[in-house]
Amino acid sequence: MPSNSKKKTWVKPKQIIVTVGHCKYCKKEIINTDSFVSFYKSGHAHYICMKIDADKDSESNGESHLR
Numbered sequence: 001m002p003s004n005s006k007k008k009t010w011v012k013p014k015q016i017i018v019t020v021g022h023c024k025y026c027k028k029e030i031i032n033t034d035s036f037v038s039f040y041k042s043g044h045a046h047y048i049c050m051k052i053d054a055d056k057d058s059e060s061n062g063e064s065h066l067r
């Protein structure tokens with residue numbers, strides 16, 4: 001048994017925030033706590049930005065007129 005259980009002063013650090021890169025859609029920085037997606041070769045994007053873009057695509061396909 002380890003003998004270092006006197007007092008728990010060590011607080012686990014919160015998630016370290018780092019910049020992942022720039023969103024290919026909105027060009028803003030993406031941090032690792034955001035929801036984001038990575039693309040092969042073409043970098044990263046916010047999940048929400050990608051979703052908006054995907055919605056646009058499906059609209060032009062005439063598939064998502066219904067909300």
Ligand SMILES: [Zn+2]
Binds near residue numbers: 023025028045
């Ligand atoms: Zn974005």
